[in-house]
């Protein structure tokens with residue numbers, strides 16, 4: 033029961049985060065980083081565990097998460113990867129910080 037409610041909460045946070053109103057800051061994070069399309073061949077050597085919110089949504093639907101904690105860990109990975117690859121001050125780094133702020137507010141609701 034508790035597990036079901038936890039995952040329902042994760043789904044609601046994700047649904048909100050993926051809404052069009054946040055697309056200006058979420059678009060780099062809603063689907064897997066494509067190193068070819070973005071011309072960043074170094075990405076997969078720098079980022080050991082790529083993650084994005086589209087993959088998180090898939091995992092959630094496939095029952096890949098044992099708890100809200102596992103969901104939260106993958107969300108943190110999206111932001112951590114962003115800050116590792118995109119230097120402080122870069123546009124995408126700033127978008128990561130903005131989206132993380134939105135995420136944390138939804139998480140603490």
Ligand SMILES: Cc1ccc(Nc2c(-c3ccc(O)cc3)nc3c(C)cccn23)cc1
Nearest residue numbers: 059060061065070071072113114117118124
């Ligand atoms: C030359 C260059 C430099 C930086 C980027 N970053 C970047 C990323 C990105 C997102 C998450 C992440 O962990 C790493 C990268 N997503 C984008 C998008 C969607 C458009 C433009 C830039 N983007 C792309 C190319």
